[in-house]
Amino acid sequence: MRRRLILSTLAVVLVVVAVFGVSLVIVESRTIENSTQENVRSEAVRLVSTIESRVVAEERVSARSIGATPAHDRYIRIELPGRKPIEVGDRPGGGVVESQQTGSHGERVTVQAPRSAVRAEVGRNLLIILAVALLAIVAAAVLAVRQGHRVAAPLTDLAETAERLGSGDPRPRHRRYGVPELDRVADVLDASADRIGRMLTAERRLAADASHQLRTPLTALSMRLEEIIATADTDDPEERAVVKEEATIALAQVERLTDVVERLLTNSRDPRSGSAVTFDLDEVVKQQIEEWKPAYRGARRALVRSGKTGLRAVGTPGAVAQVLATLIENALMHGGGTVALRTRVAGNQVVVEVTDEGPGVDPELGSRVFERTVSGHNSTGLGLAVARDWAEADGGRLELLQQLPPVFALFLSREASDLHT
Structure with a gap:
């Protein structure tokens, strides 16, 4: 050319x-x-x-x-x-x-x-x-050579950019050439690179979030199934009742695991999509305590609940349960002593606080514990970041209120009818 x-x-x-x-x-x-x-x-x-x-x-x-x-x-x-x-x-x-x-x-x-x-x-x-x-x-x-270089070099550069996009490198180059038509092509390629980059990021986040979030219910489910297997061969009616109860809890965990997968797939397509409803917060907190008590008993630690009861919040029960499961697991893995779940009211919001008696959050991290890849205990650094994303998807938020002893708080909107009581 x-x-x-x-x-x-x-x-x-x-x-x-x-x-x-x-x-x-x-x-x-x-x-x-x-x-x-x-x-x-x-x-x-x-x-x-x-x-x-x-x-x-x-x-x-x-x-x-x-x-x-x-x-x-x-x-x-x-x-x-x-x-x-x-x-x-x-x-x-x-x-x-x-x-x-x-x-x-x-x-x-x-x-x-x-x-x-x-x-x-x-x-x-x-x-x-x-x-x-x-x-x-x-x-x-001389002018023809310069003009030819001015026109041909940007076209070669744009071809390289398109080739990079095709090979999976979505980084925009943000180069402009002073030629309106070529700059327009560069704008389109950069916009395409941004879109492809966001799509790839969403896919990577989906894979990372799924691998992390599926691990928590699967761990609890495996422990439940182990207890069911240990008590299956018995003629004692009470033990059979325990088996039935454990199997019921395991089934609930499987259903929640299915909800987690569906929600992760939905968020990967449109992070703003949500299915917020009014639900009984006590039921979700109770379910989480029952689910994690065996693990805490195995670690010879206590999991207790306190605070105001009868609260109804607006959100997605499965997402709220997953956020609480992340906080409870985080306290089990990295905290110490008794772990307490406390529910309270703050204005037009309900708050669920999770605290333990462990060493707390590293002062150098502070609120950065919610950033992806940030972790003070050699973990993936995804749990709290994903939990915050899930909380914000339904209009709530997850905050670190206190570093020592550590106090994590999940804020959710209250049901409209509860605001006048």
């Missing part, structure tokens, strides 16, 4: 130079010839007028007295009645430019200029025109 652009530009310049150059040579040749003819005629008229004035005054007429000085490109012949002709200069050979003027007393003046002088002048002007034309062609070639 660059070569074609350069060649086409040079072809246009050559055509323009040829057309205007030939026209200029023709016009200039005629102008020089006419100018020479006019100079010769003016010289003849001047000499005739001078001779007449001297004849009338009866003065002597000579080449010097009338100002007919010798010139290398002029030949002058003065003819007076009854006198020998006066000649000044050398008679030119070949073609000449001639002018004859006759006075009122019979005097005749002939002025000649060699046509070779005219051709020489035309040749000099032709050389000047050729030099200017050559300079114009060189300048056009």
